Amino acid sequence: MKTYYVYILKCSDNRYYTGFTSNLSKRFEEHQTGKYKGSYTCNRRPLILSFYTEFTNPSIAIETEKQIKNWSKAKKEALINGAYDELVNLAKKNFK
Secondary structure, eight states, rough: OOOOOEEEEEEETTTTEEEEEEOOOHHHHHHHHTTTSTTGGGGGSEEEEEEEESSOOOOHHHHHHHHHHSOOOHHHHHHHHTOGGHHHHHSSSSOO
């Protein structure tokens, strides 16, 4: 059974990049070496692999990647730090 990964990279400018791949080590190396010039991470190296999770269903992995990409920085950091109980509160908007 093939494994798929959703991952979060911390860039040198303290921003986060979220991606999807079936070969995590190869894809991280491509990001780290700037294989794709003009990509989001190319000019934000060096990078840190801050988080990844595994899936066996590529559709669920892609949906998860899209979901995480829309999260705030605080919510991504809660996921990275394993503060799962904070995720719900970070999803709520602050209506003043």
